[in-house]
Amino acid sequence: MNRFASARARQTITAVGLPLACLALALYSLCAGSTLGIGQAFDALRGTAPHNIYVMVTQWRLPRVATALLLGAGLGASGAIFQSLMRNPLGSPDIMGFNTGAHSAVLIAIVLFGGGPTAIVGAALAGVILSAVVVYLLAWHNGIQPFRLIIIGIAIRALLVSLNTWLVVGASLESALTAGLWSAGSLNGMTWAKIVPVTLPITIALILALALSRRMRLLEMGDDAACALGVPVETSRLLLILTGVILTAAATAAAGPISFIALVAPQISRRLASSQTLALPLAALTGALLLLAADVAAQRLFIPYQLPVGVVTVCIGGIYLIGLLLRESRKK
Amino acid sequence: MRHSVGLLLMCLVLLLMMAMSLFIGAKAIPAVRVWQALSGGCGSADCVIVLDARLPRTLSGLLAGLALGLSGALMQTLTRNPLADPGILGVNAGAGFAVVIGITFFGAAAIDSYLWFAFAGALAAALLVALIGALGGGRLNPVRLTLAGVALGAVLDGMASGISLLHPLVYDQLRFWQAGSLDIRSLAAVKVVIWPIVLGTALTLWLTGALNALSMGSELASALGTRVGLTQLAGLTAITLLCGSATALVGPIAFIGLMMPHIARWITGPDQRWIMPWTLVLTPVLLLGSDMIGRVIVPGELRVSVITALVGAPVLIALVRRHPTLGRL
Numbered sequence: 001m002n003r004f005a006s007a008r009a010r011q012t013i014t015a016v017g018l019p020l021a022c023l024a025l026a027l028y029s030l031c032a033g034s035t036l037g038i039g040q041a042f043d044a045l046r047g048t049a050p051h052n053i054y055v056m057v058t059q060w061r062l063p064r065v066a067t068a069l070l071l072g073a074g075l076g077a078s079g080a081i082f083q084s085l086m087r088n089p090l091g092s093p094d095i096m097g098f099n100t101g102a103h104s105a106v107l108i109a110i111v112l113f114g115g116g117p118t119a120i121v122g123a124a125l126a127g128v129i130l131s132a133v134v135v136y137l138l139a140w141h142n143g144i145q146p147f148r149l150i151i152i153g154i155a156i157r158a159l160l161v162s163l164n165t166w167l168v169v170g171a172s173l174e175s176a177l178t179a180g181l182w183s184a185g186s187l188n189g190m191t192w193a194k195i196v197p198v199t200l201p202i203t204i205a206l207i208l209a210l211a212l213s214r215r216m217r218l219l220e221m222g223d224d225a226a227c228a229l230g231v232p233v234e235t236s237r238l239l240l241i242l243t244g245v246i247l248t249a250a251a252t253a254a255a256g257p258i259s260f261i262a263l264v265a266p267q268i269s270r271r272l273a274s275s276q277t278l279a280l281p282l283a284a285l286t287g288a289l290l291l292l293a294a295d296v297a298a299q300r301l302f303i304p305y306q307l308p309v310g311v312v313t314v315c316i317g318g319i320y321l322i323g324l325l326l327r328e329s330r331k332k
Numbered sequence: 333m334r335h336s337v338g339l340l341l342m343c344l345v346l347l348l349m350m351a352m353s354l355f356i357g358a359k360a361i362p363a364v365r366v367w368q369a370l371s372g373g374c375g376s377a378d379c380v381i382v383l384d385a386r387l388p389r390t391l392s393g394l395l396a397g398l399a400l401g402l403s404g405a406l407m408q409t410l411t412r413n414p415l416a417d418p419g420i421l422g423v424n425a426g427a428g429f430a431v432v433i434g435i436t437f438f439g440a441a442a443i444d445s446y447l448w449f450a451f452a453g454a455l456a457a458a459l460l461v462a463l464i465g466a467l468g469g470g471r472l473n474p475v476r477l478t479l480a481g482v483a484l485g486a487v488l489d490g491m492a493s494g495i496s497l498l499h500p501l502v503y504d505q506l507r508f509w510q511a512g513s514l515d516i517r518s519l520a521a522v523k524v525v526i527w528p529i530v531l532g533t534a535l536t537l538w539l540t541g542a543l544n545a546l547s548m549g550s551e552l553a554s555a556l557g558t559r560v561g562l563t564q565l566a567g568l569t570a571i572t573l574l575c576g577s578a579t580a581l582v583g584p585i586a587f588i589g590l591m592m593p594h595i596a597r598w599i600t601g602p603d604q605r606w607i608m609p610w611t612l613v614l615t616p617v618l619l620l621g622s623d624m625i626g627r628v629i630v631p632g633e634l635r636v637s638v639i640t641a642l643v644g645a646p647v648l649i650a651l652v653r654r655h656p657t658l659g660r661l
Binding site: 088089141147148150151154156162163176177181184260264305307308312319 | 475646
């Protein structure tokens with residue numbers, strides 16, 4: 001009884017604490033840099049601040065913070081969906097080759113056609129969706145079986161990685177470096193014009209994911225059990241995959257393949273609070289917090305260098321997960 | 333019985349592959365001349381090609397192939413995750429990170445100097461991951477080991493790409509190292525890794541019986557009298573030796589380590605005493621075959637890692653589609 005109560009308390013603390021932490025970090029991110037007071041930031045948000053501060057806060061800093069939160073939530077949720085579908089902690093969209101598909105398409109656009117920013121966004125979107133469709137079609141054999149889906153995902157990823165290797169080795173250093181920077185994922189120079197197009201798909205997909213999260217939990221018990229409980233197995237799986245792919249595609253198109261959040265956010269949130277019902281929203285919140293924290297660190301820690309956020313995400317997320325694993329093992 | 337005849341046949345195929353790798357190349361050299369060069373009695377340009385280009389290449393294909401295959405099979409059994417590849421232990425990332433450090437801060441510029449950095453990095457990363465996975469209780473928890481490897485690998489990868497993106501010249505060298513290559517121009521590099529690989533292979537083959545028990549779960553295995561902790565420790569040591577040496581020698585070529593154990597398992601069934609020898613023979617066949625395709629069709633253009641994926645991935649996809657019920661640990 002006592003243990004149950006403490007688990008409930010932890011769940012509540014996590015569910016309340018994560019959004020608060022996001023909010024606090026977002027405020028810090030708006031104020032830090034050429035430093036502003038919190039009051040000034042609020043004035044700017046209300047539109048009563050001097051023009052230069054208003055522009056700095058609402059046109060430069062706010063879009064970046066909003067993107068970090070939105071994309072982080074999207075990636076965290078898509079990771080939770082895929083890991084649940086595959087019943088394997090390695091079943092994240094990065095491992096399944098969707099990001100790599102985007103990377104290949106962007107490399108082709110940059111190296112072979114010398115494409116600019118717009119072409120890169122289009123290529124990334126096309127790359128994710130195409131590779132997802134190919135993986136799904138190849139894995140379809142009287143239905144989708146998770147193990148087959150993921151092995152085929154890994155095989156396709158290996159093919160795409162080899163294509164990328166070939167393109168990178170053959171390219172000029174300049175093109176290779178452009179593609180390398182893109183592939184690390186970056187939120188530098190985010191503007192409202194870049195975010196607005198991805199906001200709608202991500203929001204819709206997040207709502208869809210929430211609506212599907214009960215079915216997702218039932219599917220984890222195995223196809224037969226889920227079927228017996230009245231879940232349409234293949235349809236639900238297709239819908240869930242679709243949702244996850246939309247989230248990954250939109251995030252990748254907006255900021256490049258920010259890897260690792262999809263893999264690590266569900267694992268971290270599960271260790272913070274082992275909640276069955278809230279697994280998906282908690283993973284999304286963890287993803288949002290992680291990406292925002294990584295972005296703040298990427299901007300502040302290595303001045304004058306501005307590192308791509310993906311590089312920092314990987315470090316912060318990885319070190320934190322290792323810390324959690326160490327604590328877990330000491331408890332036992 | 334069927335398996336042993338098949339295995340013998342595959343050994344012959346491997347020998348054939350090695351011979352072809354010596355006799356076939358971008359420059360046509362008569363077979364007699366190749367034989368003369370190998371038996372050590374001539375000094376012409378052809379002999380130099382055979383001894384300094386084809387021989388190290390063939391040997392490193394053989395050694396790296398069997399090391400990557402075996403370490404992949406071990407990794408999948410120890411983590412009890414069919415998706416694990418040798419890279420999951422953080423070995424590739426550790427080697428890559430150490431190479432970046434070597435290039436950036438110590439001015440390493442040639443394969444020989446990469447070798448030591450890569451080896452040291454691989455060993456250190458594997459050791460760290462094993463420590464994290466084993467802390468508390470002495471026994472490895474498969475899920476924790478997997479996650480620790482992925483996490484540490486990601487951190488090291490991130491730091492390596494952070495450093496290299498800030499230094500374009502380092503990035504320039506790194507992109508070639510990361511592509512992996514069998515183009516090794518001296519026997520010295522091969523000599524460095526041969527003993528660790530032999531030791532790791534012997535250790536792996538010695539472990540196969542215990543691994544069979546372990547694949548039923550650690551509780552059942554210890555009930556059957558297997559010393560679980562010892563087996564896991566020896567397995568991790570073998571993976572570190574094998575994968576560290578292979579990565580140091582040819583760069584990070586990960587996919588075959590994931591794929592070949594699956595193919596071996598599809599051929600032989602779940603008995604580790606057959607899976608390991610089959611993996612040991614099959615992986616170098618694929619690696620040497622791919623290398624030859626890359627060498628002969630587009631000389632100097634296509635890296636072996638590119639061809640292994642081009643050849644291997646469709647095979648894997650076809651196998652998964654044809655055997656819907658197979659393919660579990």
